Amino acid sequence: MDIARTELLIAAIARLLDGCRTIAIGNSSPIPGSAALLLRARTGGATRVLMLGSVKHNAFTDGARELFDCAAQGRIDAFFLGGGQIDGEANINLVGVGEHPRWQQRFPGSFGSAYLYYLIPRVILFREEHTPRVLVPKVDFVSAPGISPPEVYRRGGPAALVTGRCVFDFDRDRRRFRLASIHPGETADSIRVHTGFDYDAPADVPVTPPPEPRDLDLLRGRVAGEIAETYPRFARELFGAARISAAE
Amino acid sequence: MAYDRLMQPVPLDDLAARIKPGLLIAIPPDYSGVSVAATRALVARGATGLRFLAVPTSGIQIDILIGAGCVAELEAAAVTLGEQGLAPRFTAAIKAGSIVMRDTTCPAVHAALQASEKGVPFMPLRGLIGSDILAHRPDWRLGDNPFVPVGANRADPIVFLPAIRPDIALFHAAMADREGNVWVGRRRELVTMAHAAKETIVTVEKIVDDSLLADEASAAGTLPALYVSAIAEAPRGAWPLGLAGVYPADTDALAGYAEAARTEAGFRAWLDRFLDAPSAAA
Numbered sequence: 001m002d003i004a005r006t007e008l009l010i011a012a013i014a015r016l017l018d019g020c021r022t023i024a025i026g027n028s029s030p031i032p033g034s035a036a037l038l039l040r041a042r043t044g045g046a047t048r049v050l051m052l053g054s055v056k057h058n059a060f061t062d063g064a065r066e067l068f069d070c071a072a073q074g075r076i077d078a079f080f081l082g083g084g085q086i087d088g089e090a091n092i093n094l095v096g097v098g099e100h101p102r103w104q105q106r107f108p109g110s111f112g113s114a115y116l117y118y119l120i121p122r123v124i125l126f127r128e129e130h131t132p133r134v135l136v137p138k139v140d141f142v143s144a145p146g147i148s149p150p151e152v153y154r155r156g157g158p159a160a161l162v163t164g165r166c167v168f169d170f171d172r173d174r175r176r177f178r179l180a181s182i183h184p185g186e187t188a189d190s191i192r193v194h195t196g197f198d199y200d201a202p203a204d205v206p207v208t209p210p211p212e213p214r215d216l217d218l219l220r221g222r223v224a225g226e227i228a229e230t231y232p233r234f235a236r237e238l239f240g241a242a243r244i245s246a247a248e
Numbered sequence: 249m250a251y252d253r254l255m256q257p258v259p260l261d262d263l264a265a266r267i268k269p270g271l272l273i274a275i276p277p278d279y280s281g282v283s284v285a286a287t288r289a290l291v292a293r294g295a296t297g298l299r300f301l302a303v304p305t306s307g308i309q310i311d312i313l314i315g316a317g318c319v320a321e322l323e324a325a326a327v328t329l330g331e332q333g334l335a336p337r338f339t340a341a342i343k344a345g346s347i348v349m350r351d352t353t354c355p356a357v358h359a360a361l362q363a364s365e366k367g368v369p370f371m372p373l374r375g376l377i378g379s380d381i382l383a384h385r386p387d388w389r390l391g392d393n394p395f396v397p398v399g400a401n402r403a404d405p406i407v408f409l410p411a412i413r414p415d416i417a418l419f420h421a422a423m424a425d426r427e428g429n430v431w432v433g434r435r436r437e438l439v440t441m442a443h444a445a446k447e448t449i450v451t452v453e454k455i456v457d458d459s460l461l462a463d464e465a466s467a468a469g470t471l472p473a474l475y476v477s478a479i480a481e482a483p484r485g486a487w488p489l490g491l492a493g494v495y496p497a498d499t500d501a502l503a504g505y506a507e508a509a510r511t512e513a514g515f516r517a518w519l520d521r522f523l524d525a526p527s528a529a530a
Contacts, residue, residue: 111325145379153406
């Protein structure tokens with residue numbers, strides 16, 4: 001694991017969550033989970049985090065359906081989705097590459113995306129691998145569409161896409177991504193080369209800023225102990241066993 | 249509770265014998281009380297032709313069952329080994345076309361089970377429109393919200409999901425009492441599964457003497473015996489998965505499975521060890 005890069009991603013995601021009161025985190029999401037816990041630590045607990053798979057950082061008591069019922073009622077402000085493929089209109093594919101039903105490459109499945117993408121106002125797409133294989137012109141299967149026609153009930157959708165190379169904003173009216181910042185070591189050209197879909201880019205693209213020192217302190221202290229409960233392997237690799245036991 | 253009849257625990261194999269070809273079996277996700285003990289008994293019996301509903305996802309349990317040839321059909325929102333990566337036997341079966349896979353999304357499973365809980369034929373659900381999941385589900389219907397106000401200038405399309413009524417709900421829990429009440433704590437999806445299914449069969453860590461319904465605190469997290477057909481005692485019955493509040497997942501054993509099951513031969517060798525001596529496998 002590239003520690004500096006992972007901490008940069010966590011800080012970048014935390015910035016995108018600014019102002020959210022209630023953030024839900026799905027399964028297999030250690031980096032988004034760390035970002036949400038960082039924001040909670042920074043706001044002194046004013047931001048609520050509901051992290052699936054956690055016992056300590058998940059207040060749901062009505063079973064697995066409660067997240068979905070909460071989302072439909074508008075109680076969740078932000079959520080994260082990924083994709084085996086993501087295209088330029090922010091359609092995501094969590095099912096497979098090739099053709100239904102005998103996929104060339106089968107992914108785990110759509111989870112709650114075909115519902116939460118429509119209902120949670122700020123959905124942040126996160127996929128560390130930034131290659132033309134993942135960021136494609138058109139997905140082979142739409143687990144959940146980035147945009148819907150006006151007659152379809154939809155109060156949520158994509159706000160941004162964070163990858164291992166950059167941050168894109170999503171413009172729902174233009175139905176396009178726009179390059180928002182590039183991580184250190186990348187250039188506007190290198191992003192273009194590794195992206196399979198077309199997108200907008202300003203003449204001058206800022207560099208994704210590194211985490212603030214106070215955020216790094218929170219991350220390597222309190223957050224390290226909190227995230228280790230759900231993602232022990234991730235936390236050990238990122239923070240080291242000593243920091244986790246000191247924080248716990 | 250002197251008037252309540254007692255429920256005798258049955259041997260694990262008797263419990264597995266109730267699971268017959270063609271039946272639809274609802275199973276919980278990896279974090280919620282998976283009966284790996286019953287899974288092992290099913291494989292040992294050479295079960296075939298089973299249909300599974302993951303509520304709403306599954307992992308090592310369905311991967312073992314698929315690899316062992318027990319599964320004909322699966323409906324799931326996802327199949328994954330989580331931090332250990334893709335479920336290898338599931339992935340291989342999809343490529344080979346050896347199981348029928350129906351993709352769904354998590355809340356659709358919960359909603360369709362809730363319809364069965366209420367005894368109504370369908371449940372409407374938001375989202376879904378424009379997803380290819382809907383395009384591949386001829387059993388789902390795109391309809392209109394019948395309560396759109398008169399004079400509204402646009403329709404409100406919404407998806408209707410038929411109720412799902414599993415034949416059997418199968419899971420593992422921390423304890424049951426002698427009347428057959430089962431403690432599930434906050435894992436309420438197990439309650440939904442049991443309410444919706446025709447019958448529920450459960451493995452438990454232990455049987456306790458005091459009624460779980462006698463105390464207000466334990467009663468709130470208890471599935472009453474009303475829904476429960478059979479219970480078998482199976483200590484560490486979720487292993488190598490964890491059981492919330494009782495024991496954590498055995499991540500080394502799970503990693504060992506993920507590695508071994510990457511090939512058919514590796515899976516077979518793992519399965520032999522698993523059937524031979526369950527706690528020494530992987």
